Each structure stands twice: as C-alpha cells, then as structure tokens.
Amino acid sequence: MNFDKMNRRIFLRSSVLAGAGLAMPTIFTSRAWSQEFCNAPTGSSVVLGFNVPQTGPYAEEGKDQLKAYQLAVKHLNGEGDAGMLNTFKGSALKGNGILGKKVEYVTGDTQTKSDAARASATRMIERDKAIMVSGGSSSGVAVAVQSLCQDMGVIFMSGLTHSNDTTGKDKKANGFRHFFNAYMSGQAIAPVLADAYGKDRRAYHLTADYTWGWTQEESxxxxxxxxxxxxxxxxxxxxGAADFSQYxxxxxxxxxxxxxxNHYGNDMVNSLRQAVQFGMRDKQANGKNFEIVVPLFSELMAQGAGDAIKGIYGTANWDWQLDNDGTKAFTKSFGEEYGTPPSQAAQTGYVQALLYANACEMAGTFNPEGVVKALEGFEFDGLGNGPTLYRAADHQCFKPVLVVQGKESPRDKYDLLQVVKEVPTDVVTYDPSIFGGELGPVSSKC
Amino acid sequence: MAILRNDLVRLALFALVILTMPIWLAPIGAAYPDLMQKIAIYGIFAIGFNILFGMTGYLSFGHAAFLGVGSYAAVWSFKLLTMSVIPAVLFAVVVAGLFAAVIGFVSLRRSGIYFSILTLAFAQMSYNLAYSVLTPITNGETGLQLALGDPRILDRAFTDAGSGIPPPNLLGEELSGLSGFFFCAALLILCFYLAMRIDRSPFGMMLKAIKSNQTRMAYTGFNTRPYTLAAFIISGMYAGLAGGLLAATDPLAGAERMQWTASGEVVLMTILGGVGTLVGPVVGAGVIKYFENIFSAFHEAKLHEAFSFLPDGLENFFVTITAPFVGEGWHLTLGVVFMLIVIFLPGGLMEGVRKIRNAFTRKPASREETGRLAPAE
Structure with a gap:
C-alpha cells in the first residue's frame, strides 16, 4: 500500500470500511443470547423440521413418512378430519396448533447419509428456527441427527429407526423414539420361527453394514x-448395493x-428378489425346505418385492389393517388425502408429531426441559398400537409388536401382509441397562 | 511492483466479500452459519484441488480421500487429546499430507487418464477401508462420533469432565455458529493468499510449465516428479485442512465423505467456477453448496407460495413445471446448470464475469490483463 498518497478522503473512507468490518460480527452474536431457550417461538407460529430421505435406498419410506408429517400438521392446526386426534387418549391437544401457535413446517432431504442429514437439520435449526426435528428412516442418520439436536438444544423425535443403539448405546436426553427396535423384533419373531421351521435350524445372515444391521443381526x-x-x-x-448376487x-x-x-428398504427388495430368483425357496438343505426370513419389513417393501414376499415372516411396528379405533381413523384420513393406505413409517412419523405437540401442551411451554419431562413416563392409548409407555430411563416406547407374514393370495396391491401374532408388551420389554450408554443432561441452549 | 499491489487489492476484496457473507447472502436465504461454513470449507478444498488440477494439469478423481482422512484425524484428536481445534486442524493437515505423499508417490508415476484412474482406485479403497474393514477406527457407516466417555487427556489434565460433551473451542472461545464461520473464513482467506503466492512464485511457474508440456520440460533437463509430488501433497494438505474444519464445526466424521461422488463434487466445483483461476473454485463451491442446501429444501407448498401472485390455473401450471427441479430433484437443476456453463462458458463462471466486464468497458482487454486473469491457460 502506498501511504504517502494518503489524504483525508482516503483516510476517512478506509477507516469507515475497517470499522464496519470489525463491528459486523457483533451484530450477529448479540441477539443469540437473548433467548430463554433455543429457537423460542416469538410470533404466532411455530416451526417443525421434517428431515427424511427423499433420495437413496430408503427414499420410498421417507416420502411416505413426509406425507404423514404433512397430514399431522394439518390435523394439529384443526384442518381436515383430525385423524387420530379424536382417538388419542390422554391428549391435551385442542386442534388449534400447539399452545395456540399455528404449526408450520420445513422439510429436508437426508439422502440416507449422515453428513447430508446433519447439514439439512442444521439448516432447519439455524435458518428456519425449527424448535423440533423429526425424521430418520435410517438408524445411522437418526443417531447422527439425534446427537446434533442434543448439541444444538432442540428436541429430536426420531422417525423410522430400528437399531438398538438409537435408544441404547447412543441415546440422548433430547431424543425420543416411538418405533420398536431390533431386540424387540428378535424376542417377538424367534418363537414364531421355532414353531414354523423347527428348533434345529442353521441360519445364514446377510446384514446391512451399519448400526441397524449390526444390532439386528445380534438380536x-x-x-x-x-x-x-x-x-x-x-x-x-x-x-445401497444394487446387486447382492455375489453375497x-x-x-x-x-x-x-x-x-x-437384515436388509431394509430398497436393499431388502433387491436382495429378497435376487434370493428368490436363485431358486432358494425351492431348494432342500439338510433334509428340510430352505427358508428365508426378513426380520423387519413394511408394506412398501412388500409392494416392491412383489411375489417374492409371499409366506415370508417378519415383524412390524404397526399395520393399517389392525382392528382398533386409532388405526381406522388414521388409515381413513391418510387414504382420503393421498389415496393409499399409510405405511408403518408414516404411522410412526404421524404419532411422533402428535406426541411432541401434546407434550408441549402438557408442559405449557416449548422449552425442551419441560417437553422432556412431559414425555418421560408418558402413558397413552388410541394411536394405533394399543396402550403405550414412553419409558423415562431410555426414551423408548413400549407397546405390542406384530409378527407378520406375506400373504399368499392378496386381495389388492395394498393387502400384502397378514398379522400372525400380536406379541404382548411384557415379552419384548427389557432392562434399559443392557445396552449401556447414558442420556446425559437435557440441553436447551443454542 | 504493479502486480504485487494489484494482488493486495485483490486479496483485500476477496477478504471483504468472504467476511461480509452474512450480509449479502441474507436476501437469498443462505445467511445461516452452517451453510456459510460449508461454503468456506469447500472453498478451501476447491482451491487446493485447483493447485493440482488447474495449475499442474493433473486431474485427481480421488481427492475426497484426503478430506475424509483429515476429518477422522481431527475427530480422533478431539476424542483423545483436547476439544481445542488448533491441534485438531494441525493434526488433520499433517496426516492428510503424509497420506497424500504415499498415494502421490505411486499415482504420479503415470499421467493423464491413468493418473485419474489410479487416484480414483485409491480413494475407493480408502472408502471401503473406512466403511467396513477399519470399523474400530472409523465406526463404519454410522460415522465416528464423540462420546461422553472419551479420554480427552489434555482437557482432563486441567479441568474436570463436565456433564455432556463439550463443543470444540478455539482458545477457550466456543466454536459454533458464526464464530465457527469466521474461523473457517479466516483460514479460507489465508489459503487463498497462499495459493496466490504459489501461483506467482517460480514454483508455480514450474507447475504451469508442467501443465503446458511435461515432455518438453523433461527434455530441457528438469526432473518434474518432485514438482508434481509437491503439488499433490500441498493439494492433499488443503483437502486435509478442509476435512479437519468439517470436523471442527461439526464433530463427526463419516465414510461417505470419501465416496467417489464427493471426489466428483470438487471436480464439478472447480470446473463450474473456472479451472486455473484463483477465485473460480471458491465461487463454484459456493454455488454447489447453495444448490444442495437451499434447492433441496423447497417443497410444493413453498412453490405455491412463490407463485401465489399468479391466477390459480397459471399458478398450478408453474408449480407443476418447476416441482421436479426442486426438493429431491435438485441434482437435476445442478446438472442443467452445469451443462449450460460447460457449453456456453467453458472457462466457468469466472469467464462469464470477464465477458460481462469486457462488455461494460467496451474494449478488448489488454494482453497483460487476460494473461493475468487466466494464469494457467
């Protein structure tokens, strides 16, 4: 720089620029400290963030879940036929938003990748001021986003995540799960398998290589x-492997x-179809019929797998053909809105949104500390799964688990599963300490 | 001296534009810390990539491996040593540099497409190692995360372990949100300055000579290998720094950072912005990250809102047309933009800027000026 050319005008101009540059960062930090808790809603509305996979192997489940979230927002705001709001026992919801504030929502694509999911959740919290993030459809993503929400001081209501780790080893005080887990699947399905196939079977596992696959294989x-x-x-x-023939x-x-x-989503559709195409189910091994088991599957996957799913045993969190008021009300309003029956991913998303809203009403605040207290130990019914408890020790829901089987002769393309057995809650309940991990303190500051 | 002063002005302008991002990004909905951090970090990554690709002419398809290695190194530093970002970032740069030395030593025996394929193969190997074989070190698909029970030897030596996991800090200052952005921005400006010095140095001249004709260089008696290897390592260290910063602003490292799509992304960024220019890669990184984060978040309700000024029929028409290009379709938009740029502006967005400036001044740029704006061509 050439200082001998400095005159008054240049001096003034450069000092104004330098001053503005130095002062600027303070503009942005000053307002952050005035909030009582992270993203406290100030206007007449409150923002929820729905973070689901819209691309990648779990995209089908994610899109269906997103539809359910949108339906839940409608019902919470008092639009539509109110769905499960009518059957929800123990509810404090009034159908006028949450605590009188209109519910708005933002969406994001997790791409079934932890990095992308965290970037998308951060955007919701930092830019759109979301007070709660919900979603998942992959346990790896759910675990990653749950720890992010813990760090950023908002509530995470996980969607479809089935790994034991989500409320086990990696549990967090700000995270809650309504969906069941791999341990429950194992406890529910093993006796059915022993009845159907005998007690002297030799099993070969193919496992998706991430937290959910590992824990399901183990369970x-x-x-x-x-x-x-x-x-x-x-x-x-x-x-996300498209070709499983080498395995x-x-x-x-x-x-x-x-x-x-131990595959889910599009992976399970591919691996099951390929296994059936190899003629496995017509083979004999050790003098017995060769069998295939898919411990966790859903209607959407059954649709994708087509004929291959017939007669296959698995477990499910919920099915639209269950005979109870909540299920009927939800299936009806979802069907009227979108023309298809809801999947279990949709149901868990819808229920999580309602449970969060209800906890805010009960606590009388959006402050995560109050919301967590309201959710811990909360008992409810009428949301499609029968009597359910949100256990305080690990933020996991306990409710009956369904053992399902692919139907041999479906009525139409949605009537694919039949419920073989409804396993009662006490059979699938376990001691929270077996998976380790600790909740830590609730965080509410950005 | 004239060139040096121009460079100072350019650096000052660059710094001003980067530091005022929170102001001028606000109207387009991108002024939130996480996105700005990503733009700054991927800007560093792309500048480093450009040193290898733009200056030296070696197209690496495996640069994401260094990004991933840097991230893992930084997270391990958080887990084992301290939550301070300084050792984490240094550790990331050093480890990525060593890793680049090994891969570069092997890959640089070939040039052109063979070099690209070798780097791609190495990156894919690293990805698969991180994904399944080295699970104890990388935690596989779930990603390496901090835990309450981490040793953090240096932190524990001075303070008790509090409840909860502490956030990364810079000299005691918590590094989250805007402070995180300014930290990344400062490093981006430093990296930009270093790249500019390299570009203007005899070493940079040598790299450009290698790009224009390596065989001729060899005939004149130069051994080009040390130069290409040095460029490869520098570029790998830039990537490692970017990876370390990703971990510093969000302490998690996942294997997908090393996937070939991530390597392809930095190639796109550099080409989109302008290969061989200094600012181009940063612009490209900004555009791609903007698309990834903002376009993917649009949904139909938002579109209806945006087109609500039109009559109903037209509104629905426009929403139907634009819906496939936003939300889950953001890749489609990016593809179209990329095609348009490669076809009409082969020199990237920076060529567009130059064309506009020439149109305004209404005179062909002097020879010296064009030479300086596209130094590697």
Missing part, C-alpha cells in the same frame, strides 16, 4: 440361538437352511 442371533438354532455365518453387505451365491453351499436378510 436375532441371540433370540434364535436361545431356542436351539445355530448361526453358520453372518456376512456384511454395503448399504447370495455362497449361501447354498454353506450348510445353512435358513437365510436371514
């Missing part, structure tokens, strides 16, 4: 081995007579 292994089964091998497959070929020569597919 199913423990539950079936306790009944006398043997595990031949457990092979990990990458998430399926070795199964038939391994001495196993049951194939357990």
């Amino acid at each position: 199913i292994k423990n539950a079936t081995e306790a009944l006398g089964w043997e595990t031949v091998a457990a092979v990990r497959t990458p998430l 399926i070929t070795p199964v038939l020569n391994s001495g196993a007579d049951v194939l357990i597919l």
